[in-house]
Structure formats: structure tokens, C-alpha cells
Amino acid sequence: xxxxxxxxxxxxxxxxxxxxxxxxxxxxxxxxxxxxxxxxxxxxxxxxxxxxxxxxxxxxxxxxxxxxxxxxxxxxxxxxxxxxxxxxxxxxxxxxxxxxxxxxxxxxxxxxxxx
Amino acid sequence: xxxxxxxxxxxxxxxxxxxxxxxxxxxxxxxxxxxxxxxxxxxxxxxxxxxxxxxxxxxxxxxxxxxxxxxxxxxxxxxxxxxxxxxxxxxxxxxxxxxxxxxxxxxxxxxxx
Numbered sequence: 001x002x003x004x005x006x007x008x009x010x011x012x013x014x015x016x017x018x019x020x021x022x023x024x025x026x027x028x029x030x031x032x033x034x035x036x037x038x039x040x041x042x043x044x045x046x047x048x049x050x051x052x053x054x055x056x057x058x059x060x061x062x063x064x065x066x067x068x069x070x071x072x073x074x075x076x077x078x079x080x081x082x083x084x085x086x087x088x089x090x091x092x093x094x095x096x097x098x099x100x101x102x103x104x105x106x107x108x109x110x111x112x113x114x115x
Numbered sequence: 116x117x118x119x120x121x122x123x124x125x126x127x128x129x130x131x132x133x134x135x136x137x138x139x140x141x142x143x144x145x146x147x148x149x150x151x152x153x154x155x156x157x158x159x160x161x162x163x164x165x166x167x168x169x170x171x172x173x174x175x176x177x178x179x180x181x182x183x184x185x186x187x188x189x190x191x192x193x194x195x196x197x198x199x200x201x202x203x204x205x206x207x208x209x210x211x212x213x214x215x216x217x218x219x220x221x222x223x224x225x226x227x228x
Contacts (some may be wrong), residue, residue, distance in 0.1 A: 040220075040221075041220060042119075042219050042220055042221050043203075044218070045216065045217075050214065056215060065137060079201050091158070095214065099161065101165055101207060102163075102214075103160040104214075104216065105160065106150075106157040106158040106159075107157055108156070108157045109157050
């Protein structure tokens with residue numbers, strides 16, 4: 001079974017530029033998550049989708065971050081404009097359907113450096 | 116706001132020794148997850164604990180959950196170098212449509228040869 005795919009793996013931009021990350025979850029997984037992991041910290045949830053609807057975006061900085069999941073499969077996370085403090089690894093995860101307590105499966109992440 | 120604390124943050128141990136990582140959380144939950152992260156890699160699921168008193172074991176790792184004490188432990192038996200990684204616990208909480216994870220700060224484990 002293919003895992004969660006993310007691209008790009010690395011991205012370096014200057015502050016105030018825009019950037020977008022892409023995620024393709026495991027086939028059949030209706031729930032998709034985006035996390036931000038700052039160096040030396042645990043992942044922090046940014047947004048959760050159920051199919052193509054947003055379930056929780058309470059920790060998403062909506063003035064600069066946006067995310068969408070068209071057609072309930074792939075998802076993109078965008079930052080515009082980026083700040084220095086956005087330097088982090090952005091992880092996408094998906095969860096199997098059925099039992100809500102199933103563990104989440106994580107992708108390899110996109111490491112963003114903002115200069 | 117849910118707080119999840121792990122200790123120790125850093126752990127250096129010799130091969131063959133035993134040790135325990137502790138995960139404390141601040142609000143009621145009966146869903147606790149343990150993940151492993153190797154440097155530069157993503158998170159790998161280790162254990163899912165879904166009830167008070169749950170205990171799960173895989174190889175040299177054993178995880179347990181005490182929901183009354185709001186405490187989970189990850190016990191390492193006879194450590195080997197391959198266990199060197201960062202270990203995260205995460206507490207499950209309900210959102211409108213599913214399970215929201217709040218992660219601890221992680222425990223960086225180094226097993227010396």
C-alpha cells in the first residue's frame with residue numbers, strides 16, 4: 001500500500017514570498033491533516049479535512065495560511081506571505097475510515113526554510 | 116487547552132539498559148498514541164492505547180495508559196542502538212469529525228553502543 005505522498009520535500013524562499021505544498025493521502029482515507037513541526041517540537045495541527053470539508057482550522061493562521069482539498073483527495077497548503085517563523089517541516093497525515101480512533105499515517109514532510 | 120508533557124526531553128543510555136519515558140497530559144482522554152521519528156524522517160506509529168489500563172508491547176518497547184492519572188509510559192527493555200530516535204506521545208481529542216492529536220514535545224533517545 002502506498003503511503004502519504006508530499007511534495008516538494010524541501011523549499012527555500014525569502015520572507016514575504018509565497019509557497020505551496022501538496023499532499024496525496026493514502027487511497028481511501030477520507031480524513032486528512034496538515035501539521036506544522038518546528039525544530040525541536042512536536043507536530044501542531046493546522047487544519048483537518050473530512051473529505052473536502054474543513055473540520056477544524058482553529059490553529060491555522062488564516063491571515064497568511066490557506067488550505068484546500070478539492071474533490072476530497074489531494075490537498076494543498078499555501079502560505080502567503082511567508083514569515084521567518086514559518087520555517088518548519090509541514091507534515092500531511094491521513095486516517096483510515098471507520099473507527100475515529102485509528103492512528104494517523106504521516107507523509108515524509110516538506111521542510112520549509114524562510115530566509 | 117490540552118497540555119502534553121514528556122520527560123525526559125533527552126535520554127542517553129547504554130545498550131542493554133532499561134528505561135521509561137513518561138507522558139503526562141492535562142485533560143481527560145482515553146486515547147493515547149506513541150510515534151517514533153528518525154532524524155529527517157516522518158512519524159511512524161508505534162502504539163495506540165484506547166482504554167484505561169491498556170498495555171501494548173512490540174519487541175523491546177512496551178506502552179501503558181493510566182487515564183485516571185493522565186499518564187502514559189513507554190518502557191524500553193534492554194535497549195539496542197537501533198532504538199535511537201525521537202519518541203512522541205500524542206493525546207486524542209474529539210473534533211467535529213474525528214480525532215485531533217495533541218503532541219508532546221518529544222523525547223530524544225540515544226542508545227550508545
